[in-house]
Amino acid sequence: MKKARYNRISSPNQKLERQLKRNHPDEIIFNDVVSGSIAFKDREKxxxxMTAIENEEIDFVSxxxxxxxxxxxxxVLTTLEFFNERNVVLRVDNLGLESMVNDKPNQVFKLILSVLANVAEMERANLRERQLEGIAIAKAKGTYKGRVRGSTMSDSEFLRKYSHVVKEIQNHQGLxxxxxxxxxxxxxxTVQKISSLLYNQKV
Incomplete structure (x- = not known):
């Protein structure tokens, strides 16, 4: 088997060590530094x-x-389907499961993957809702201060911080x-501000 390991962190100040603990010497490593909200097919690594898979250079991904x-x-399911259509086995370490069994899609794996991905999506939505509720309560009490005065980023720093948004705006101009x-x-x-900056700077 031609193996690969895919890792992702959201920002450069995070560490990959935990994801690399099960790394094997014969695996080709693909490390992305990108928000998890960016579609897998739109990430650099x-x-x-996916190109390596299409070129039949990889047939097992962890x-x-x-x-x-x-x-x-x-x-998540679209990425899994991409692997399945090309007979690439996907292993999820913390589940101890693989997507293919005897060269056929593992339906139990797909079911568990669907449930976990759906739960993660709901948890993220709930977290965002709680954050907004906390801000609303703080504003009502007069204790919400927002961004610290004097900490305003320059336009270029702002665009660098939201580079993934810049990329999506440029790639989906009709959206x-x-x-x-x-x-x-x-x-x-945030999207409106970035769009305005890109337009004004003709990026």
Missing amino acids: GKKL VAAVDRLGRNLYD SLRKLAKLTDVSLG
């Missing part, structure tokens, strides 16, 4: 892994957990700002 593939149930906000998991106001 995700694309390279990930530490389901959420490394994505936070969106549709994206509404509201849909882009949902796709990139940021607020509508």
Whole structure:
């Protein structure tokens, strides 16, 4: 088997050690530094892994957990289907399960993957809802301060911070700002500001 391991962290200050603990010397490593809200097929290393699979260079992929593939149930299942159609085995370490059994899709694996991805999606939505509720309560009490005064980022720093949003805006110019906000998991106001900066700077 030609093996690969896919790892993902959201920002450079996070560490990959935990995901690499089960790494084997014969595995080709693909490390992405990108938000989990970005579709697997749109990630730099995700694309390279998919290309390697299409070139029949890889037929076995390991990930530490389901959420490394994505936070969106549709994206996770789409990626799994891509693997299955090309007879590539996907192993999820923390489940101890593989997507193929005797060269056939493992339906139990797909069911468990669907449930876990759906739960993760709901947990993220609930977390966002609790954050908004906390902000609303703090505002009502007069204790919400928002961004610390004097900490405003420059336009270039702001665009670098939301580079994944910049990329999606440039790649999906016909998409509404509201849909882009949902796709990139940021607020509508953030997408509007980025879009305005890109337009003004003609990026």
